[in-house]
Amino acid sequence: MGLLANIFHRRAPKPGHYSKPAPDPSEVAPLVRMWEAAMTDAQTLGWFGDLGITALALRTQLWTIRRRCREAAKNDPYVVRALQLYRNNVIGAQGVKLNMDVRGADGQSDIDASGRLEDAWNLWAQTPDYCDIEGRKSLTMFLQACVREWKLEGEAIVHIAHSTRNPFGVQLKLYRADQLALDIIRPASRDEWAILNGVEVNGEGRPVAYWFRTELLPNGTFTGEPYRVPARQILHLFDEDEPGQTRGVPVFASVLKDLRIAHGYDIAELIAARVDASRVGTWKQEDGGDTSQIAETTAGFGFTQKTEPGEDRVAPLGWDYKPDAPARPNAGYGQFKKDVLRRVASGLSVSYNTLANDLEGVSYSSIRAGTLEDREVYKLMQQAVVDKILRPLFRRRDAWLDSFLASDMAARFGFTADDADRLRLADNWLSRRWSWVDPHSEATANEIAVSRHWTTDTDIAAEGGKDFYQNVVTAAQEKAWMEAKGVADADAPAPAATQKENDNE
Secondary structure, three states: OHHHHHHHOOOOOOOOOOOOOOOOHHHOOOOOOOOHHHOOOOOOOOOOOOOOOOHHHHHHHHHHHHHHHHHHHHHOHHHHHHHHHHHHHHHOOOOOEEEEOOEOOOOOEOHHHHHHHHHHHHHHHOOHHHHEOOOOOOHHHHHHHHHHHHHHOOEEEEEEEEOOOOOOOEEEEEEOHHHEOOOOOEOOOOOOOEEEOOEEEOOOOOEEEEEEOOEEOOOOOEEOOOEEEEHHHEEEEEOOOOOOOOOOOOHHHHOHHHHHHHHHHHHHHHHHHHHHHHOOEEEEEOOOOOOHHHHHHHOOOOOOOOOOOOOOOOOOOOEEEEEOOOOOOOOOHHHHHHHHHHHHHHHHOOOHHHHHOOOOOOOHHHHHHHHHHHHHHHHHHHHHHHHHHHHHHHHOOOOHHHHHHOOOHHHHOOOOHHHHHHHHOOEEEEOOOOOOOOHHHHHHHHHHHHHOOOOOHHHHHHHOOOOHHHHHHHHHHHHHHHHHOOOOOOOOOOOHHHHHHHHHO
């Protein structure tokens, strides 16, 4: 017991017992080594670190980053490829679908109400005149443009506009990121909230308004008197890398320099290869060589001799010809380019093989691992689109749902303003999903999982971007149509005569 007491309990010193006093902090020797990343030596000179994403850093550097990103999006094929990958995989050709789960007073699913509201949403989303304030894009095309702005400019800024000319009462407008006034910075005061790079925030850091400019100058910048838009009318999609960040930074910011290096190396290697290919050989005069043969034709500038393909050169007396062996292409060019593009792919969160269209030497297992990792990244982006654009667009007060229920279109689809509460939180969103290379094995695995109650048909349909209930309704409609046309149901058992013939075979 005494041993345990000494271990777990600190005993008070006995009277007269000497205890060593605590050392004076000023006399403590400095620690020789802690974090190597904090050391200053010959390898870290000039490495000053970073103060984080501040309003000043955004105001002074974001302009340059965006201009360079735009130039790369026009001229660098790898930036074009990355933007295509984001657009195709995050949104896809079918877009993000609304999947309602409206519940009745008894708590059961109201499939009819869900289907009617989905039909109303689809009518609005698929009609550019209803969805886009410019009348050019459906919702799928609009979201594709949002993803491009998000990744290239660093943020996608959408204005929820109301219009009496629209039967649904609401339309969307996509702002250019430069229109949100980056240069407006105002400290908080007794009477006014703070403005950080065009975003007005309250004491908790919540956006309350956005400040825009609309006058576009010939040099591509926006100017003019800024105007204020309440935050409830703005959908702002960007990657918040640090707490309190109000503006987004392009995803290409970390790889632009590497892409520039790769482009410069391409140009230098091309020039060197062209020079090397243009140089054929060199004439060298030996001792006693006769120069009279060249004096009249070259005026002392060297001996030249033109040849055609398949001809041999004849060396004059006393002259030697040494052909130049080509040194291009550089043996290390391909590996260097791959190393640079691997860095770029890592910064963009896509696999190198997909970004570079390079499947040389790729095994099935490695391409599968890279593809699965890419898809998880795309799923995160899809969820960001849902959380930042689609869900607030649907649920937010005075946004799509409220405007729809207040319009004449609501009665057409069988809804009234009293349905707002039971509809507002019933939305689910189905984003694009991808089938695997072996659909039979995947279907078999899903069948086993459903039979063991590890998942459900609804979950599997949602994972594939489908609505299980809508599938059942469509299947019933198909069956009724086939019966009306006299087409036998493939799932029904074969007639007795046919079955007997099959048995005899």
